[in-house]
Amino acid sequence: MSCRVRFAPSPTGYLHIGGARTALYCYLWARACNGSFILRIEDTDQSRSKREFEESQINDLHWLGVDYDEGPGKGEYGPYRQSERLNIYSEYAKVLINKGNAYYCFCSETELERKKEALEKQNLAPHYDGTCRNLSLEEAIRRIEQGERAAIRFKAYKKAYSFRDLVRGEITFPEDMVGDFIILRSDGLPVYNYCCVIDDYLMKISHVIRAEEHLPNTLRQLMIYESFAVTPPFFGHVSLIVGEDRQKLSKRRGDTSVDYYRKEGVIPEALVNYLVQLGWSHPQEKDIYNIQELISVFSLDRFSKSPAVLDPAKLKWVNGQHLHLQNDDMVLAEVKKYIPENHQFYQQNNEWQLTAISLLKKQIELYREINHCLEWLFNPQVNFTPELKMILEHDATPKIVSYLQEVYKNIGTPPLPSEVENIITTVKEKFKIKGSPLFLGLRAAVTARAAGPDLKTMIALTPVDVVKSRLEQIHGFYAK
């Protein structure tokens, strides 16, 4: 029996990180138990829902690596947009009316508002007073036929409910916690607590993993499940992500959207990693992991119950770690494509190669741009920029250049990293220079640049003929 887990966002804004995290948990659980991940669009609030937001949320999810098995455009339990399921909701609402579990309510909003305020003033629970509760069905239908608008209200059961929450354990709601509540608005649109149940049931959802703010809603949903004599799914209410002020993250603040972090340079692997550990812990206390690894260890018993404060500094660190990992594999493989087959890179003894690889990797991590790095290593052409000229014009530089020409005359492969050390020391002692004249001069001579990756790495990796060619051109520069 495999699970079916749904993520049900409402398209009233961009995907924010709280939603992204919930989606991740749902996705992870679906994958962990070899089940299906379903995306349902809860767009029953027609004034705030926009197709554009739906698209951007799906995009952001995709960017994170969270793709749905069923949802808009695919799946057998569709449609997956609530706005396209309206007839289903009204049909089931009629069933409830006929069973006596719901009734038409003609009270106006202003009337309701007034009553609610009065009750609150007396410090009483602002429950619906039941004005329309005992209207006969015949009369209600007659009034509707006469053109009156009616909402449909659910008759709340007078009893306590309890259920076992996957993250919080046993939860009990006392009797009398809610009054009769609306399930279908007077304009025919369903209300969240109701369509959520209908859909979860019809879509055969096995696990509902959602944010803690929905915990109290569960009571109403439990009642609706009972009215249909349906066994509810498992519920898991995950703690909230809060801001530094410990308040619920507002969607209005720009820095809470997935898109914001993407634009900040956060890579998806890192955001996934960071978001998951905000409220869930790895069984081996690992800090850095990827989504595949997560799927293999993910379980529902490692959630934290208390709210988590978003810490941008840690996100930044996690991002850095993933940048490393990413470079370790893909970028290095990429670089190898550009390195000529006969390059010493492949021929040298193993130790040299390992050192070279780690050095090179590090440079690529720092500079991100592969092409840039390759340019530094393999382009023999010297571009005499003003910065380069300034260094070349320093007294010590010509000496360094001719010394290096001598050195390179006698070697077939670049010096080993350990030998680079000797070259630097020799130059230092021979010409009695140190500090920036020494290092900038060396850099200019070997790399033909005023700045760039670590000098020792560059000397150890740049092919001999490339360096020779550069030195020659610089020599020519002096001749002029």
Place this chain on the structure above:
RNA sequence: GGCGCGGUCGUCUAGAGGCCUAGGAUAUCAGGUUUUCAUCCUGAAGAUCACGGGUUCGAAUCCCGUCCGCGCUGCCA
């Protein structure tokens, strides 16, 4: 107000009665490495486990109360 849920270093967390004079990570600080770098290494400091009572030979862990925080209390989701 009512109801619900939480409360371990600044932050994310480990912890399921003795392994905890509370571990890790991050941030901070100090050293070192790197004459550039969205590096790296070492070390320090940082939590009377919200508070008060129980239960127990023994409690961060179990029970009760208090306080604080948050959530819900909509014809929003």
